Amino acid sequence: MATDPYEVIGVKRDASHSEIQKAYRQQAKKLHPDLNPGDKQAERKFQELSAAWDILGDKDKRARFDRGEIDAAGDERPQQRRYYRDYAGGGDENPYANNSGFSDLGDAGDIFADLFGGRSGGRTSFRMRGADLRFRLAVDFLDAVNGATKQVTLGDGTTIDITIPPGTEDGQVLRLRGKGAPGSGSGSPGDALVEIEVRPHPYFVRDGDNIRLVLPISLREAMLGSKIEVPTPTGRVRASIPENSSSGRVLRLKGKGARRRDGSRGDELVTLQIALPEPPDAELKRFVSSWEAGKLHNPRRAAGLE
Numbered sequence: 001m002a003t004d005p006y007e008v009i010g011v012k013r014d015a016s017h018s019e020i021q022k023a024y025r026q027q028a029k030k031l032h033p034d035l036n037p038g039d040k041q042a043e044r045k046f047q048e049l050s051a052a053w054d055i056l057g058d059k060d061k062r063a064r065f066d067r068g069e070i071d072a073a074g075d076e077r078p079q080q081r082r083y084y085r086d087y088a089g090g091g092d093e094n095p096y097a098n099n100s101g102f103s104d105l106g107d108a109g110d111i112f113a114d115l116f117g118g119r120s121g122g123r124t125s126f127r128m129r130g131a132d133l134r135f136r137l138a139v140d141f142l143d144a145v146n147g148a149t150k151q152v153t154l155g156d157g158t159t160i161d162i163t164i165p166p167g168t169e170d171g172q173v174l175r176l177r178g179k180g181a182p183g184s185g186s187g188s189p190g191d192a193l194v195e196i197e198v199r200p201h202p203y204f205v206r207d208g209d210n211i212r213l214v215l216p217i218s219l220r221e222a223m224l225g226s227k228i229e230v231p232t233p234t235g236r237v238r239a240s241i242p243e244n245s246s247s248g249r250v251l252r253l254k255g256k257g258a259r260r261r262d263g264s265r266g267d268e269l270v271t272l273q274i275a276l277p278e279p280p281d282a283e284l285k286r287f288v289s290s291w292e293a294g295k296l297h298n299p300r301r302a303a304g305l306e
Helices: 005-009 017-031 040-056 059-066 108-116 141-146 219-224 282-290 292-296
Strands: 133-139 148-153 159-164 173-176 192-198 204-207 210-217 226-230 237-241 250-253 268-274
Touching (some): 005 017, 040 059, 141 148, 159 173, 210 226, 219 268, 237 250
Parallel strands (some): 133 192
Antiparallel strands (some): 173 192, 204 210, 250 268
């Protein structure tokens, strides 16, 4: 079983990010559990593919993997020597800098009183707020759209449950108050800042609060109209295809998009795409060859392209 994420996705090590994303999408469309119900091998391969994308889809993780700092599972590789900067939290330019403890500063003459909390019984009470720690959490597309609960292991080894709110977007940061680095003295702990990375879906694409889907339909369904099942983030629904529908026609499924903050939802925009039979049907080919009206029909002229 291949463990190298480049081998799992099927790209060279010098592949661009767009090439990696394209290869991932192609494999995900074939292996997604929704398209292979009950196929344990496809499910296992899809999990391996998702894990590989978690590494190579993140530019920082990919760079660290290439440098040998993390393994294919994203775990830290042992280092011979570790320094204080390896443990420094937060996203400051200077990893040793931490100004969080000075957030209450007033007059410059009171710096030491604020920092040490004044004197109590002749003793000085030192306090400094802990640093904020940053984490990145990759979640599936549908978990981001519908909401979910995920487990995250913090820097001290503590495992906590994180609620992913419905409608969460790629790059959104969730703040977990008091889950950062511990404070010094009587200082309060910092916060944990969790940046959400939404994995691409095999056939859904987010467009603001709307969800887009390209839906293949048969020539018969396009010509005569039909009622068919359409996938949505919350499950399949029945939808009507009007008669004489061309490729590119967009159907709007109200309320089947991403959840908004006010509790409402966007829509699902379904783009129809006529798919001819494979292999080609001989009877259909004979009919089209003898179809006189079809010889006169020029859709490019009607669209103003000629």
